[in-house]
Amino acid sequence: MNPAEHHYAQAAVRHYKDGVFLQDGARLPNADHHYGFAVECALKSLLLRFTAATMDPRRPGGPPSKSPWIKDPATGRAAHTYSHLPWVATDVALLTHGRSATRLSAELGGLAAFDTWSVDDRYLDGSSVVEADVEQRRTVAKNILGLHEQALITGRLP
DSSP: OOOHHHHHHHHHHHHHHHHHHHHHHHHHHHHHHHHHHHHHHHHHHHHHSSSOOOOSSSSSTOOSSSSSSSEEETSSEEEEOOOOOOOHHHHHHOOOOOOHHHHHHHHHGGGGGGGOOOOOGSOOTTTTOOOOHHHHHHHHHHHHHHHHHHHHSSSSOO
């Protein structure tokens, strides 16, 4: 596992555990935020491990990228950068192929729970966060992290 994959994998678990701790303490807005980051980090780890996504510098001699990205083979430039959720289905579809695509697609379908999640919500007062949304995102995060863990153990996507 390269360093970026490792950092994203570890961050996914850390954010999930923090989300559970905060939700159990009735700190819903912050719990919600951590669940989003947990999913985001797990997906970045999978993209780096199982696709052509890279953290390579975007220009020769430049610093490493701060987010995974995919190079356009025709131009050599970034075709897409993976920053914060929500990602569109076509982005995570890069992970789905072959015999495992059906199960993986089903698990990733849960990402719809994050369609209204935004990293920018950290600047809001949190009054719009409701327990049902946080619980749904917790469940999706737990499933994605389980899938991520299985992929790291087996070396392949389920």
